[in-house]
Amino acid sequence: MQKLSKTILLLGFLTLVLTACSLGITQEVEQPGSELAAPTIAAPAEESAAEESAVEEPAADTGSAKTVFTIDQSASQARFELDEELRGQPKTVVGTTDQVAGQIAFNLSDLSTAQVGQILINAGMFTTDSSLRNRAIRDRILNAGDFELITFTPTAVNGLPAEAVVGDEITFTIDGDLTIRDITNPVTFEVTATAVTADQISGTAGTIINPADYNLNIPSVPNVANVEEQVELILDFVANAS
Secondary structure: OOOOOOOOOOOOOOOOOOOOOOOOEEOOOOOOOOOOOOOEEOOOOOOEOOEOOOOOOOOOOOOOOOEEEEEOHHHOEEEEEEEEEEOOEEEEEEEEEOOEEOEEEEOOOOHHHOEEOOEEEEHHHOEOOOHHHHHHHHHHHOOOOOOOEEEEEEEEEEOOOOOOOOOOEEEEEEEEEEEEOOEEEEEEEEEEEEEEEOOEEEEEEEEEEOHHHHOOOOOOOOOEEOOOOOEEEEEEEEEEEO
């Protein structure tokens, strides 16, 4: 990815992520080229003194039961954007993929109980406007053959309101660990999300990373100069109630 040519996300969202809860995740790793399966949010573990981070299951009569939303690959995409000079002219390189997966669970009436699982991106499926660049990103930059998935694991959320209603646009940030190849670093995504209906949410999450932090080396290519040292990672998502 030239913009991932500096990196990639991931990540997410994110989708929102709506809270700083620790989740159990069942993750399926698919072969490159196959549809990426969404990690599932496991049922909360039985609470114990040793597991303070376990998510407590709300009582049936509290009205705070959460709905699980799954990212819709047909309407979502992860992308990276990177500026460079090509033959002396400024150019923004954009790489995209719909191979992104994740789940979020929340109740609009009580966002403090929200949960979010890992966000997964297939590193070998980014597409730009150049087949040569696509191969370089997949094989030489991301080493997708050995490190198939880019993952974002949420750890905290800030700025989430106590509640919301359908139609509200919510802006907040989500902290987490972004893993590209075999290197993991903390990042913060800025998220804007809207409950389109009671059964669908949509939004955008973005962050900026330095490829050097992940040992991502951009190959030197003739006629390409002044490649930006930072890459913007963006997730445009739609998630539907499961």
